[in-house]
Amino acid sequence: xxxxxxxxxxRAIYLAFKDKSHADQPVFLKNVVNFLxxxxxxxKAPDILERLNKIxxxxxxxxxxxxxxxxxxxxxxxxxxxxILARRYSGKEIDLEESPDEKLIGGYKIEVNDEVIDLTIxxxxxxxxxxxxxx
Amino acid sequence: xxxxxxxxxxxxxxENFSVQIKVEKVGKVLELFDGIAKVSGLSDIKSSEMVTFPxxxxxxxxxxxxxxxxxxxxxxxxxxxxxxxxxATGRILEIPVSDNILGRAINAIGVPIDGKGAIxxxxxxxxxxxxEKVAPGVITRLSVDQPVATGIKVIDAIIPVGRGQRELIIGxxxxxxxxxxxxxxxxxxxxxxxxxxVSIGQKDSKLxxxxxxxxxxxxxxxxxxxxxxxxxAASLAYIAPYTGVSVxxxxxxxxxxxxxxxxxxxxxxxxYREISLLLRRPxxxxxxxxxxxxxHSRLLERACxxxxxxxxxxxxxxxxxxxxxxxxxxxxxxxxxxxxxxxIFLETDLFYKGIRPAVNxxxxxxxxxxxxxxxAMKKVAGTLKLDLAQxxxxxxxxxxxxxLDENTKRQLERGKRAVEVLKQLQxxxxxxxxxxxxxxxxxxxxxxxxxxxxxxxxxAGLTEYSERNAKVFYKQIAEKKMWDDKGEEExxxxxxxxxxxxx
Numbered sequence: 210x211x212x213x214x215x216x217x218x219x220r221a222i223y224l225a226f227k228d229k230s231h232a233d234q235p236v237f238l239k240n241v242v243n244f245l246x247x248x249x250x251x252x253k254a255p256d257i258l259e260r261l262n263k264i265x266x267x268x269x270x271x272x273x274x275x276x277x278x279x280x281x282x283x284x285x286x287x288x289x290x291x292x293i294l295a296r297r298y299s300g301k302e303i304d305l306e307e308s309p310d311e312k313l314i315g316g317y318k319i320e321v322n323d324e325v326i327d328l329t330i331x332x333x334x335x336x337x338x339x340x341x342x343x344x
Numbered sequence: 345x346x347x348x349x350x351x352x353x354x355x356x357x358x359e360n361f362s363v364q365i366k367v368e369k370v371g372k373v374l375e376l377f378d379g380i381a382k383v384s385g386l387s388d389i390k391s392s393e394m395v396t397f398p399x400x401x402x403x404x405x406x407x408x409x410x411x412x413x414x415x416x417x418x419x420x421x422x423x424x425x426x427x428x429x430x431x432a433t434g435r436i437l438e439i440p441v442s443d444n445i446l447g448r449a450i451n452a453i454g455v456p457i458d459g460k461g462a463i464x465x466x467x468x469x470x471x472x473x474x475x476e477k478v479a480p481g482v483i484t485r486l487s488v489d490q491p492v493a494t495g496i497k498v499i500d501a502i503i504p505v506g507r508g509q510r511e512l513i514i515g516x517x518x519x520x521x522x523x524x525x526x527x528x529x530x531x532x533x534x535x536x537x538x539x540x541x542v543s544i545g546q547k548d549s550k551l552x553x554x555x556x557x558x559x560x561x562x563x564x565x566x567x568x569x570x571x572x573x574x575x576x577a578a579s580l581a582y583i584a585p586y587t588g589v590s591v592x593x594x595x596x597x598x599x600x601x602x603x604x605x606x607x608x609x610x611x612x613x614x615x616y617r618e619i620s621l622l623l624r625r626p627x628x629x630x631x632x633x634x635x636x637x638x639x640h641s642r643l644l645e646r647a648c649x650x651x652x653x654x655x656x657x658x659x660x661x662x663x664x665x666x667x668x669x670x671x672x673x674x675x676x677x678x679x680x681x682x683x684x685x686x687x688i689f690l691e692t693d694l695f696y697k698g699i700r701p702a703v704n705x706x707x708x709x710x711x712x713x714x715x716x717x718x719x720a721m722k723k724v725a726g727t728l729k730l731d732l733a734q735x736x737x738x739x740x741x742x743x744x745x746x747x748l749d750e751n752t753k754r755q756l757e758r759g760k761r762a763v764e765v766l767k768q769l770q771x772x773x774x775x776x777x778x779x780x781x782x783x784x785x786x787x788x789x790x791x792x793x794x795x796x797x798x799x800x801x802x803x804a805g806l807t808e809y810s811e812r813n814a815k816v817f818y819k820q821i822a823e824k825k826m827w828d829d830k831g832e833e834e835x836x837x838x839x840x841x842x843x844x845x846x847x
Contacts, residue, residue, distance in 0.1 A: 323385030
């Protein structure tokens with residue numbers, strides 16, 4: 210049993226859409242919606258859209274990163290993070306999304322896709338605790 | 345140690361401490377049910393890699409799907425929430441081991457459960473062993489030819505077990521399967537053997553009883569208990585035998601001989617079935633998943649005897665299987681019978697007839713067999729086997745009438761005495777040399793004119809008397825593992841002398 214996953218559908222839509230001319234695009238989009246309705250997949254549309262977004266970003270070299278920190282980061286830090294991420298993920302465009310988190314005490318934590326770089330004080334303290342128990 | 349001293353120490357430790365922040369792979373809990381978590385993200389995760397949950401619980405990635413990972417949670421899962429961050433560790437599931445693990449009771453992930461504190465580093469330091477490992481290959485192995493003395497007459501004489509063998513103990517509930525295993529552990533004192541007792545899905549009260557018995561017999565000095573109790577998650581029962589064999593491998597790697605008991609693999613298969621069904625793997629026969637054979641074969645294949653070039657040492661395995669109403673043709677029993685090198689078959693009928701250990705000598709075999717017996721035992725056991733086989737055949741006949749010829753009558757009487765001699769109380773292991781003397785007296789016909797009710801008394805008296813008076817014979821058994829004419833003459837005389845004094 211190999212069910213077609215939402216990821217497969219999103220990729221298929223993207224690949225088909227890329228080749229269409231400007232004039233054909235509205236018709237194609239209508240066809241996509243019809244297809245989803247016919248296959249009873251409309252309930253999965255939000256997930257498919259999210260995946261479609263990811264695929265487009267990947268193709269265009271856009272890296273979305275989430276940054277958590279207890280206080281707002283300075284322009285300079287943001288720029289530095291963007292530079293490091295651009296190098297690490299060979300992305301052309303870095304999309305930083307900042308959110309505050311008081312519990313981190315200090316430093317910041319960056320999340321890209323499923324990778325995390327945790328430079329917070331909270332993480333350091335946890336590591337210290339682990340170290341002191343073990344030794 | 346004064347408070348200041350502790351503070352100083354702590355300060356120094358903290359100063360020395362440096363964090364290495366690495367990029368970590370994380371995922372989020374999507375779904376959580378019955379000890380299984382579906383986790384998103386975690387790309388590049390390996391199969392059976394450890395993951396950690398925010399509350400400190402560990403899990404193992406078992407199902408790697410396109411956009412989710414099926415993780416079994418090792419421990420309690422009531423504090424894990426949907427959306428929790430799951431971190432990959434990059435390490436395959438492993439347990440800490442050191443020489444100090446002897447005499448301890450640990451759970452399936454290597455955490456002590458006996459309240460004696462953490463397992464400290466031994467003289468070789470604290471090592472970690474992965475719980476899943478490929479079994480030693482053909483070139484590294486040696487054939488089995490060293491005996492494991494279980495101290496149980498019927499096993500040592502008729503179904504001998506060698507170091508590196510896998511001998512299945514199979515039978516219904518309440519037929520004395522665990523008793524045989526515990527007796528075998530108790531008898532390993534001074535035999536240069538490390539024992540590992542893996543308890544899978546057993547009642548904690550039963551385990552406590554076994555531990556107390558081992559402690560009492562001084563067996564805990566060379567024994568490790570690995571336990572996944574009935575109240576713990578199925579995931580722990582699933583990994584417990586692998587944990588046990590990893591502990592055994594740690595000692596084998598030091599060139600030691602190890603005896604491991606899996607009590608029992610039926611519950612292990614049930615735990616794995618539970619996990620598999622929750623992970624939505626397709627069920628097969630008796631609803632077990634398709635890889636239930638591999639589940640046991642890869643475990644039991646790790647029992648082996650290694651040659652000196654590859655470090656020596658051996659792992660002897662006693663897996664236990666509980667049958668339902670004597671049905672040995674069910675799925676799991678047939679699987680494990682085909683994997684192991686023989687089975688000890690216990691029967692309820694025999695048990696209630698008073699024949700204990702309730703071993704069915706006809707259906708029990710040891711495929712490695714006599715190569716793992718000392719020569720003296722081989723000699724007496726050969727005749728014993730024949731006596732018993734003839735007895736079983738004639739027993740059915742004898743019920744029809746009493747006019748049997750002399751020869752048949754004699755064989756019947758001999759058989760009855762053989763059965764009586766092979767009976768043995770629990771926790772009463774018999775030394776090999778004593779077994780040889782008793783069986784010698786039986787097979788040479790010295791017991792034929794002793795009343796059946798008096799056999800046990802005769803046996804006890806004879807072992808004591810012969811040990812005092814047949815010194816040459818005992819010395820020969822201890823040193824050369826076989827008697828010569830001089831020893832045999834002496835023993836014959838001693839037995840005759842004892843018979844004269846016995847009434």
